[in-house]
Amino acid sequence: MSLSHRPVTENDLQIICGFPQNASELFFLFPKADFPLAPSQLQEAIAQRSDSTVVELDNEVVAFANFYRSETDGVCSIGNVIVSPAARGRGVGSYLIKHMAHLAFSKHLAAEVTVSCFNQNVAGLLLYPKLGFQPYAIEERKNKEGNPVALIHMRLPRNAT
Known part of the structure; x- marks a missing residue:
């Protein structure tokens, strides 16, 4: 199994x-988007974010993520995280999040990296703490049906790596 990463290209969107x-x-992945996700919706998110990255x-x-906040107050926030169904459970998510954290600390000189995860996203809730992220806040949000959900905010300080 050979994993690598690179910046996203237009050919990756579909x-x-x-x-x-x-x-x-x-x-x-993208609370504001409508299912099924269209390349135009994804392109719009990418345009407003930085360091959009794919894992091969x-x-x-087989995976994608970016920063929706970078260099603001020494914090980089990872967003739009998704792993292909065929690649789940194979370490791809760990590889992607470790790479994004490395990018935050090395390129953006971040003091900490944050990630947010909805309470129903069990895979994410189990993954992030394994990589050193610790919960620090819970925010009430509404899902597409208008029902309350919890968005759990986690952080990884620079000195934790």
Whole structure:
């Protein structure tokens, strides 16, 4: 299994749009988007963010993330995190989040990296603490149906790596 990363390209958008398997998964990735995710919606998010990155597994795009906040008050916030259904449970998410944290600390000189995860996203809630992220706040949000959900904010200080 060979993992690598690179900046996202326009050719990747359609592939990434196929990763969310239902409206719930899309909500975890991109709460404002409508299912199914269209390349134009993804392109709009990428344009407002920085360091949009894909992970390749044996030369196939299998994951995506970016920063929705970088260099503000020494904090980089990772967002739009998604792993292809075919690559889940194979260490791809860990690789992606470790790379994004490294980018935050080395390129942006961040003091800390944050990530936020909805309470129904069990995979994310189990992954981030394994990588050193600690919860620090819970924010009430509404899902697409208007029901309350919890958005759990986690952080990884520079000295934790």
